[in-house]
Amino acid sequence: MTFAKRTAQLRPEGAYQVLARASELEAQGRNIIHLEIGQPDFHTADNIGLSGIRAIANRKTRYNPTAGISKLRAVIAADAGRRRGMAIKPEQVLVSPGAKPNLFFPTLALVEAGDEVIYPNPGFPTYRAMIDVAGGIPVPVPLLEENDFSFDLDAFDKLINARTKLIVLNSPSNPTGGVMPSSALAHIAAAAQAHDCWVLSDEIYTRLVYDEGVAHSIASLPGMAERTIIMDGFSKTYAMTGWRLGYGIMPEALAHRVQLLFTHALGSTAHFTQIAGIEALSGPQDHVAAMVAKYQQRRNLIVNGLNALPGVQCRLPQGAFYVFPNIKSFGLSATQVANLLLEEASVALLPGTDFGTFGEGYLRLSYANSIVKIEEALGRIENVLRRL
DSSP: OOOOGGGTTOOOOHHHHHHHHHHHHHHTTOOOEEOSOOOOSSOOOHHHHHHHHHHHHTTOOSOOOTTOOHHHHHHHHHHHHHHHTSOOOGGGEEEESSSTHHHHHHHHHHOOTTOEEEEEESOOHHHHHHHHHHTOEEEEEEEEGGGTSEEOHHHHHHHOOTTEEEEEEESSOTTTOOOOOHHHHHHHHHHHHHTTOEEEEEOTTTTOBOTTOOOOOGGGSTTTGGGEEEEEESTTTTTOGGGOOEEEEOOHHHHHHHHHHHHHHTOOOOHHHHHHHHHHHHSOOHHHHHHHHHHHHHHHHHHHHHHTSTTOBOOOOOBTTEEOOBOGGGOSOHHHHHHHHHHHHOEEOEEGGGGOGGGTTBEEEEOOSOHHHHHHHHHHHHHHHHHO
16 A cells, blocks of 8 residues: 555554553453553542532533634633732633644644654654654753753754754653753744744643742743743643643643634544543542652652662653663664563563663653552562672
């Protein structure tokens, strides 16, 4: 068969490939500890779930406006604006089934064939996919371990140019857990304005930060609101992965153009999930704080445990729920080590190269799992690594 060239570079997400192999091993009777999937192990809070159930009972199951119902857009604008210290209008908000459409479609609306797009590497695989599908030229910028996995600004300064149309940021980061410092954001903002390019800021983990830290948004810096797309959603903060509810915030003119793409590609987001989203943002937030506190406890445990292993070095991540330990001392590729740990230790995790070439020499582990399971996984990992 012959397929369109725009799909030629698409690859599956490594997490789902590892999950498939782990599932095969489980079917054979193996007890697999899952640290590969970036999904909260918490349940959606009862008040949120019940609001969705009531919405279905009240027949909120029909088509609705493509951009989202007006009340949710207003609530998102107020909440997101308050948290970022900036004014946001409901007309700037586009609700989507999951957050990914607000990565993909703004890229399609902005990037022409041959435009360059700067993106983090290692980084979320969808960034490279959306650039390729749009016909853009992907320009990876390394995330430096010695900078707590923030941008290599020297490399960034050499790569940005008159052909740069879009800069993709992700803070807190998947896969590293790194949070970009304000100084780095200011540096990137100045460059974006100097070269007249857009910024797409993936802020899906923005409320999952630790040690009383804050993940600042580049959109709140002077001169950036008019050239920044914020992507956020409910999956991580409210443990609503299966509800498929996300949103984008962008200048009104771009929102209108992206809404047209939504119209022809998505139609609308399920009404009852939007009702649940209103409750998530408007209702009690104590369960979010409790979840973050538990993640921080798990983070401390897994980082200390990894650093106690021979040949492993692991930075303390400032956000999200991932660690990105350095395993270069073993002299094996990240894929070899990840496969060895799955097959011999029954621990499913990801090689750093699933997130780009600059991820070589690292592993990604999700600590969205129980303390008991994390402790058991560390013991299993130690048994294998000591043999190396």
